Amino acid sequence: MASSKLQQVAAGAHDATTAEMHKQLSDEQLGDLIEASLESRENSYSPYSKFKVGAALLTHDDTVITGCNVENISYGLSNCAERTAVFRAVVQGYRKFKAIAITAEMGNKFVGPCGACRQVMAEFGLDWEVYLAMPNKSYMKTTVGKLLPDSFSPDWVTLG
Numbered sequence: 001m002a003s004s005k006l007q008q009v010a011a012g013a014h015d016a017t018t019a020e021m022h023k024q025l026s027d028e029q030l031g032d033l034i035e036a037s038l039e040s041r042e043n044s045y046s047p048y049s050k051f052k053v054g055a056a057l058l059t060h061d062d063t064v065i066t067g068c069n070v071e072n073i074s075y076g077l078s079n080c081a082e083r084t085a086v087f088r089a090v091v092q093g094y095r096k097f098k099a100i101a102i103t104a105e106m107g108n109k110f111v112g113p114c115g116a117c118r119q120v121m122a123e124f125g126l127d128w129e130v131y132l133a134m135p136n137k138s139y140m141k142t143t144v145g146k147l148l149p150d151s152f153s154p155d156w157v158t159l160g
């Protein structure tokens with residue numbers, strides 16, 4: 001029988017492993033990012049749900065890459081705004097992100113990304129910022145790691 005001792009790793013420890021990317025956005029950058037997500041939301045192709053979502057990613061070199069949800073008559077094939085933005089960014093050679101702004105309208109509630117989008121964002125690090133925004137530009141700040149704790153991701157704790 002293996003003799004290794006039980007070893008508990010503190011919850012949230014993974015947040016400390018990728019601190020290098022953690023950078024505060026300036027107010028101007030954040031305003032521009034939310035504005036970009038609002039604009040891309042206008043291009044949402046959502047004839048089935050009629051629920052428009054826009055996203056805007058800020059890459060490590062301050063490039064903004066947008067996305068919107070793109071639905072399909074075969075409903076399950078619909079792609080969310082967040083994944084559209086991440087996939088577009090990857091096509092353009094980006095894999096390091098500072099932040100994403102996501103804009104949708106659901107009364108006075110913030111709309112959080114679905115599980116699939118959380119997993120896709122976690123592929124590219126847990127320690128980057130997520131701004132959930134409303135069309136009136138109020139926003140809530142969180143991080144990828146907070147949205148997907150204890151995740152199955154390349155950033156997860158490696159036991160020495």
Ligand SMILES: O=c1ccn([C@H]2C[C@H](O)[C@@H](CO)O2)c(=O)[nH]1
Nearest residue numbers: 049051053069080081112113114
């Ligand atoms: O964070 C979210 C939540 C939902 N949607 C899309 C998927 C679908 O097209 C529509 C309704 O779920 O909204 C997104 O793009 N992002």
Ligand SMILES: [Zn+2]
Nearest residue numbers: 080113114117
């Ligand atoms: Zn999603």
